[in-house]
Amino acid sequence: MSGIERRRFLWMAAAVLVRPQRAADLVKRSDMIVRSRRPEDLEMPIEGFTDFITPIDRFFVRTHVTAPSVDVSTWRLRLEGNVSSPLALSIDDLRSMPSSEVVAVLECAGNGRSFYEPPMPGLQWTDGAVGNGRWRGVRLADVLKRAGVKAGTVEILFDGADVPIGTMQDFQRSIPLEKALHPATLLAYEMNGQTLPAKHGFPLRVIVPGWAGNSWIKWVTSIRVLTEPSTGFWMKNAYLRPANPVPPGAAVSADAMIPVTSLRVKSVIFIGSPSVIRGAAWTGDGARIKNVDVSTDRGRTWKPARLTGPATPFGWRQWEFPWTLPAEGYYTLLARARDSSGDVQPVVPEWNPSGYLWNSVARLDVDRTIRPAAIDRSAPPPPAFFREACLRCHDDDVIRQQRLTRAQWGRELDKMIGWGARVEPADREALLDYLLSISR
Ligand SMILES: Nc1nc2c(c(=O)[nH]1)N[C@H]1C(S)=C(S)[C@@H](COP(=O)(O)O)O[C@H]1N2
Numbered sequence: 398m399s400g401i402e403r404r405r406f407l408w409m410a411a412a413v414l415v416r417p418q419r420a421a422d423l424v425k426r427s428d429m430i431v432r433s434r435r436p437e438d439l440e441m442p443i444e445g446f447t448d449f450i451t452p453i454d455r456f457f458v459r460t461h462v463t464a465p466s467v468d469v470s471t472w473r474l475r476l477e478g479n480v481s482s483p484l485a486l487s488i489d490d491l492r493s494m495p496s497s498e499v500v501a502v503l504e505c506a507g508n509g510r511s512f513y514e515p516p517m518p519g520l521q522w523t524d525g526a527v528g529n530g531r532w533r534g535v536r537l538a539d540v541l542k543r544a545g546v547k548a549g550t551v552e553i554l555f556d557g558a559d560v561p562i563g564t565m566q567d568f569q570r571s572i573p574l575e576k577a578l579h580p581a582t583l584l585a586y587e588m589n590g591q592t593l594p595a596k597h598g599f600p601l602r603v604i605v606p607g608w609a610g611n612s613w614i615k616w617v618t619s620i621r622v623l624t625e626p627s628t629g630f631w632m633k634n635a636y637l638r639p640a641n642p643v644p645p646g647a648a649v650s651a652d653a654m655i656p657v658t659s660l661r662v663k664s665v666i667f668i669g670s671p672s673v674i675r676g677a678a679w680t681g682d683g684a685r686i687k688n689v690d691v692s693t694d695r696g697r698t699w700k701p702a703r704l705t706g707p708a709t710p711f712g713w714r715q716w717e718f719p720w721t722l723p724a725e726g727y728y729t730l731l732a733r734a735r736d737s738s739g740d741v742q743p744v745v746p747e748w749n750p751s752g753y754l755w756n757s758v759a760r761l762d763v764d765r766t767i768r769p770a771a772i773d774r775s776a777p778p779p780p781a782f783f784r785e786a787c788l789r790c791h792d793d794d795v796i797r798q799q800r801l802t803r804a805q806w807g808r809e810l811d812k813m814i815g816w817g818a819r820v821e822p823a824d825r826e827a828l829l830d831y832l833l834s835i836s837r
């Protein structure tokens with residue numbers, strides 16, 4: 398260890414001792430898809446579904462404004478409203494209460510928005526505005542019990558430490574009392590066994606298993622117990638969907654809309670290896686993934702995939718299906734999940750004006766068609782021995798699309814020589830090198 402490295406190491410160790418709960422701002426893996434730099438909105442690449450628990454450096458980020466930096470020594474969680482004793486709790490107060498852990502999918506309501514037609518504004522997420530986390534904290538029900546929730550309560554409203562920009566409304570969201578009291582609804586201070594990272598809500602966030610991410614408030618500072626439903630902008634004007642199906646592109650008035658709450662049964666599909674199709678599947682409130690069926694012939698026939706990995710009440714279920722990636726051709730692969738409530742992924746998605754809750758049958762088009770490669774005009778001119786041996790009779794595209802070994806090229810060359818191609822014996826090895834270098 399060099400002097401500088403050692404100094405840095407000691408400094409980091411000291412920082413850990415002095416501020417044990419300061420969230421390290423973990424650097425995200427460079428393969429994250431950047432949907433927005435500022436505010437920071439990052440999408441997980443499809444390979445992320447190979448992990449049962451999504452590592453923090455691959456966990457998507459959705460932030461409306463900026464991630465506040467919270468000083469945990471002065472931070473307090475305030476609980477007020479329709480309660481008998483309002484509370485102001487420090488993080489140590491919360492950590493000294495009985496803790497609870499849940500594995501749960503966190504998915505942005507807008508995940509898959511880019512697949513809707515006609516397109517609509519908003520972050521154009523594909524499949525990766527979702528992750529499966531291991532969350533630890535206190536049950537929200539326990540904190541509410543400590544404050545003494547009074548009769549007449551209908552909703553619990555959360556506010557985080559992030560402040561809006563300009564005249565934007567503060568991001569505040571409420572959930573019904575019943576969901577707040579569910580034993581899996583937590584106030585989490587840990588993610589995947591680590592202190593909750595700043596990007597994901599340090600020091601405390603709401604965990605609402607089975608519900609879309611917009612209810613999972615980050616950087617929570619205030620909880621209000623309400624006797625009337627919240628009328629804030631983010632409840633009355635955002636995260637709504639039509640109560641009944643509407644034509645794609647239709648404008649829908651607010652009174653014909655209902656809130657986005659539970660996630661819906663969904664799967665994703667990708668090529669795991671040259672011999673296996675893989676994916677993940679999850680569903681919403683109160684249901685479990687029952688099975689995933691796969692079609693490799695555009696929906697004519699379906700076969701069950703093998704469910705793999707742990708089965709948990711709110712986590713995603715991984716699956717696999719043997720399929721050998723063909724050397725050639727065009728294939729459409731489909732995956733369709735069904736849950737314990739009998740709900741199944743639709744073929745045609747319900748259009749909604751904000752592009753929420755995309756969950757139609759997962760589709761992957763595999764293009765292995767062989768196309769003549771375009772002639773690269775910037776490439777150095779072909780060597781004279783190549784022109785002499787090959788280009789006198791045909792163009793080079795027929796060569797470029799071949800996928801041959803050196804031995805196969807040797808046999809090909811002998812055939813051509815038999816047909817009159819002019820190859821000087823001294824050039825033979827260089828010609829084989831060249832053929833290999835310009836083909837696949
Ligand atoms: N305070 C606060 N909480 C928030 C948000 C926010 O902008 N501010 N974004 C919400 C949305 S829309 C989503 S999808 C999730 C994203 O959580 P993540 O960034 O940890 O993945 O946080 C939710 N909680």
Ligand SMILES: [Mo]
Nearest residue numbers: 505506610611
């Ligand atoms: Mo979201």
